[in-house]
Amino acid sequence: MTTRTLRIAMNGITGRMGYRQHLVRSILPIRDAGGFTLEDGTRVQVEPVLVGRNEAKVSELARLHDVEHWTTDLDGAIADPTVDIVFDASMTSLRAATLKKAMGAGKHIFTEKPTAETLDEAVDLARIAKDAGVTAGVVHDKLYLPGLVKLRRLVDEGFFGRILSIRGEFGYWVFEGEHQDAQRPSWNYRKEDGGGMTTDMFCHWNYVLEGIIGSVRSVTARTATHIPTRWDEQGQPYPATADDASYGIFDLETPDGDPVVGQINSSWAVRVYRDELVEFQVDGTHGSAVAGLNKCVAQQRAHTPKPVWNPDLPVTESFRDQWLEVPANGDLDNGFKAQWEEFLRDVVAGREHRYGLLSAARGVQLAELGLKSSAERRTIDIPALEI
Numbered sequence: 001m002t003t004r005t006l007r008i009a010m011n012g013i014t015g016r017m018g019y020r021q022h023l024v025r026s027i028l029p030i031r032d033a034g035g036f037t038l039e040d041g042t043r044v045q046v047e048p049v050l051v052g053r054n055e056a057k058v059s060e061l062a063r064l065h066d067v068e069h070w071t072t073d074l075d076g077a078i079a080d081p082t083v084d085i086v087f088d089a090s091m092t093s094l095r096a097a098t099l100k101k102a103m104g105a106g107k108h109i110f111t112e113k114p115t116a117e118t119l120d121e122a123v124d125l126a127r128i129a130k131d132a133g134v135t136a137g138v139v140h141d142k143l144y145l146p147g148l149v150k151l152r153r154l155v156d157e158g159f160f161g162r163i164l165s166i167r168g169e170f171g172y173w174v175f176e177g178e179h180q181d182a183q184r185p186s187w188n189y190r191k192e193d194g195g196g197m198t199t200d201m202f203c204h205w206n207y208v209l210e211g212i213i214g215s216v217r218s219v220t221a222r223t224a225t226h227i228p229t230r231w232d233e234q235g236q237p238y239p240a241t242a243d244d245a246s247y248g249i250f251d252l253e254t255p256d257g258d259p260v261v262g263q264i265n266s267s268w269a270v271r272v273y274r275d276e277l278v279e280f281q282v283d284g285t286h287g288s289a290v291a292g293l294n295k296c297v298a299q300q301r302a303h304t305p306k307p308v309w310n311p312d313l314p315v316t317e318s319f320r321d322q323w324l325e326v327p328a329n330g331d332l333d334n335g336f337k338a339q340w341e342e343f344l345r346d347v348v349a350g351r352e353h354r355y356g357l358l359s360a361a362r363g364v365q366l367a368e369l370g371l372k373s374s375a376e377r378r379t380i381d382i383p384a385l386e387i
């Protein structure tokens with residue numbers, strides 16, 4: 001049996017996402033399982049190289065997780081001929097430069113979103129990947145979540161009939177940081193550091209809408225900075241210059257050309273009265289479904305109750321009990337790890353990853369046009385992107 005070992009320089013692994021989702025929940029479990037086997041019997045193993053600015057932090061993580069190689073020299077790791085893949089989960093504002101350098105050095109790249117702060121930069125990255133002939137993957141984690149996998153299966157099976165609408169509700173209360181520590185980094189609330197709800201989440205919503213329903217044709221958004229002052233990691237107050245909520249309406253088009261209305265509320269200033277932190281409801285002529293991160297419930301036309309609006313009467317039925325859970329019917333692994341494995345297979349096969357930099361650029365485009373829509377208070381059509 002041949003083994004192909006892929007060396008992955010992992011930048012930003014001291015951060016929330018880089019550490020938890022990518023290192024601890026994806027790459028280390030793959031490594032500790034001895035890799036995985038391809039259809040032709042080849043074993044694929046991974047060898048992380050931890051990269052970060054803070055020597056003490058990076059070396060401690062390496063020690064803690066039994067990782068042999070680590071460095072504080074990002075440029076050196078990118079130039080290292082033994083490194084196959086450069087992964088980036090560092091601060092958004094630093095990303096495009098890192099990815100450009102990595103692809104310029106002929107490395108395959110796997111990266112957190114958003115890929116860039118501007119559409120031009122994001123498209124440029126897609127062009128560079130194409131010219132360099134490297135495999136580029138961008139985190140599209142929500143599409144690998146069990147709840148959304150089940151929702152997509154219902155679409156594929158024609159469960160909904162004609163799809164009419166999709167609505168999403170995302171968010172939770174992020175503490176200001178004054179009396180209780182904030183559970184998100186302070187740069188998320190500073191526009192000048194690449195923060196903001198629209199920038200952060202519309203790139204997710206773009207691939208979720210594309211992946212479940214179809215193309216996004218227009219956007220109408222209203223952003224808000226509900227909490228104008230927050231407290232940073234040092235306990236100092238700072239002005240929140242970025243939007244902490246974004247309310248969007250999207251015109252969608254299915255692959256058959258049918259129009260669907262999409263609407264997603266995203267907020268870090270909302271308290272959760274939902275089963276999960278994000279939920280999507282799809283309504284169609286023949287059925288409806290509600291999917292969260294894990295669970296998905298559905299209701300068929302034949303089981304649809306017939307409520308009659310009468311505000312003078314108390315509710316007579318329990319609407320939530322009228323839905324049936326959609327089973328997984330299989331093992332649905334952690335979404336980040338599932339996408340990593342798919343990406344690594346693509347690297348070994350020398351082919352494109354299905355969620356690459358052009359899809360990511362459409363995400364950046366949606367965020368940019370969402371912000372523009374809010375600033376100009378109008379609906380904006382979304383032009384097709386080409387490279």
Ligand SMILES: NC(=O)c1ccc[n+]([C@@H]2O[C@H](COP(=O)([O-])OP(=O)(O)OC[C@H]3O[C@@H](n4cnc5c(N)ncnc54)[C@H](O)[C@@H]3O)[C@@H](O)[C@H]2O)c1
Pocket residue numbers: 011012013014015016017018052053089090091092094112113114139141185200
């Ligand atoms: N896929 C998802 O669901 C998801 C969720 C949250 C965040 N993200 C993305 O992941 C990325 C990281 O977000 P996070 O929440 O982990 O942030 P974080 O602040 O916890 O981590 C950022 C990382 O960047 C490094 N960093 C910060 N400032 C730096 C600087 N000036 N120079 C060099 N390195 C610096 C930090 O040391 C840390 O390793 C962001 O681009 C964000 O958009 C994705």
